[in-house]
Amino acid sequence: MGHLSKMKKIIFFLFIFLNISISSNAEIAYIDINYILKTSNVGKYLNSHIEKKKIEYDKKFKEIENQLVKKEKTLISQQNILNKEEFDNKLKALTKEVQDYRKNKKSKLDNLNKFKIDNTREILKKLNPIITNYVDTNSISIVLPKKNIIVGKKNLDITDQILNLLNNKINKLDF
Numbered sequence: 001m002g003h004l005s006k007m008k009k010i011i012f013f014l015f016i017f018l019n020i021s022i023s024s025n026a027e028i029a030y031i032d033i034n035y036i037l038k039t040s041n042v043g044k045y046l047n048s049h050i051e052k053k054k055i056e057y058d059k060k061f062k063e064i065e066n067q068l069v070k071k072e073k074t075l076i077s078q079q080n081i082l083n084k085e086e087f088d089n090k091l092k093a094l095t096k097e098v099q100d101y102r103k104n105k106k107s108k109l110d111n112l113n114k115f116k117i118d119n120t121r122e123i124l125k126k127l128n129p130i131i132t133n134y135v136d137t138n139s140i141s142i143v144l145p146k147k148n149i150i151v152g153k154k155n156l157d158i159t160d161q162i163l164n165l166l167n168n169k170i171n172k173l174d175f
Contacts, residue, residue, distance in 0.1 A: 027139055032146035032159045036127065037120060040163055045172040046119050053112055057105075064101055068094070119173055130165045134158065 037043045075090055082090070135143060138158075146152075146159065 028142050028144065029135075029138075029140045029156050029158045030144045030146045030149045030152055031131070031157070031162060033124075033127075034147075035159055036163050036166060037123060040123070041167045041171040042123055042126070042173060046116070046123065049175065050112065050116050053115075057108055057112070061105055068098055068101065071097070119175075122173055123170075126170050127162070127166055130169060131162055134162060134165065 038047065071094055075087070075094060078090075079087055131143065134140070140158075143158070146157065
């Protein structure tokens with residue numbers, strides 16, 4: 001199945017290239033959106049904010065994990081002192097605390113990931129009209145993602161031009 005899908009993509013791209021090369025004065029360009037998202041001022045701002053949050057979360061998670069390990073060691077050391085029912089109750093309480101911690105950690109990381117996706121989408125909303133305007137101004141017929149280009153002339157890569165336009169338009173997002 002995967003091989004057939006790749007063949008269809010290749011045929012599709014060949015069809016597009018043949019049609020464009022037949023039409024007069026058609027211009028093709030390619031762009032590396034991921035590079036723009038990573039290196040633009042607004043992309044760096046977003047990534048820096050997310051990295052700070054990750055570091056903050058990691059620090060808090062480590063503290064909680066250390067507390068849970070201490071509680072576990074304390075409970076294990078008391079195993080012979082406590083009666084079975086009391087030990088089982090404390091073990092259940094600790095198990096619940098660990099489960100709550102894991103849920104909370106997963107929730108915070110999921111929310112951070114959603115935050116990244118939502119704000120990346122916002123950057124793309126700002127980027128789209130910039131690309132559209134550039135394409136119209138420079139009579140470009142089609143822009144392809146760089147990841148789908150095997151070989152291409154460097155002068156067809158419009159990534160740097162679009163990056164500069166984005167940097168001139170926006171530097172940060174409001175969180």
